[in-house]
């Protein structure tokens with residue numbers, strides 16, 4: 815019969831086991847960062863090839879109009895691209911692309927965060943403006959509101 819083990823004891827044991835493993839010759843490779851694999855279709859080289867919605871690359875036509883957020887204080891924070899997904903398939907494509915290429919990604923709904931959290935330097939802003947559909951299921955009493963609404 816197995817003895818019951820509480821959460822604290824389990825974590826201590828598991829942590830000790832992990833340390834034992836890391837102390838072996840494989841420790842170095844165990845600590846090496848691993849780029850996550852992206853199961854599914856092939857990842858294209860360009861973000862625009864991974865989604866239907868428009869991708870405004872930094873310096874391209876229209877970019878200067880779409881990258882700033884509400885607060886001008888953050889105008890100096892310039893992403894490398896602003897992508898406007900049309901649906902969840904586009905979001906999935908953009909996330910897979912960003913993971914595969916190691917590019918930081920930031921979601922933006924309204925862009926009103928006081929702290930400027932919906933922008934970033936160098937990475938890609940996923941601007942959800944076009945995902946603004948609102949549907950109401952009256953029988954279920956459920957409204958589904960797109961993040962860009």
Ligand SMILES: Cc1cc2nc3c(=O)[nH]c(=O)nc-3n(C[C@H](O)[C@H](O)[C@H](O)COP(=O)(O)OP(=O)(O)OC[C@H]3O[C@@H](n4cnc5c(N)ncnc54)[C@H](O)[C@@H]3O)c2cc1C
Pocket residue numbers: 884920921922923924925926927928931932942961
């Ligand atoms: C003038 C003004 C008045 C305000 N008044 C109020 C107020 O009365 N009460 C109040 O509570 N707040 C208020 N705020 C703060 C603001 O409304 C909140 O910060 C709000 O959460 C911003 O929403 P947003 O969609 O613009 O977020 P964004 O700025 O787009 O994003 C905020 C953060 O959420 C993340 N994010 C955005 N969308 C998604 C998504 N779909 N999935 C996952 N992560 C996402 C972003 O990456 C970012 O980290 C005010 C802000 C301003 C500028």
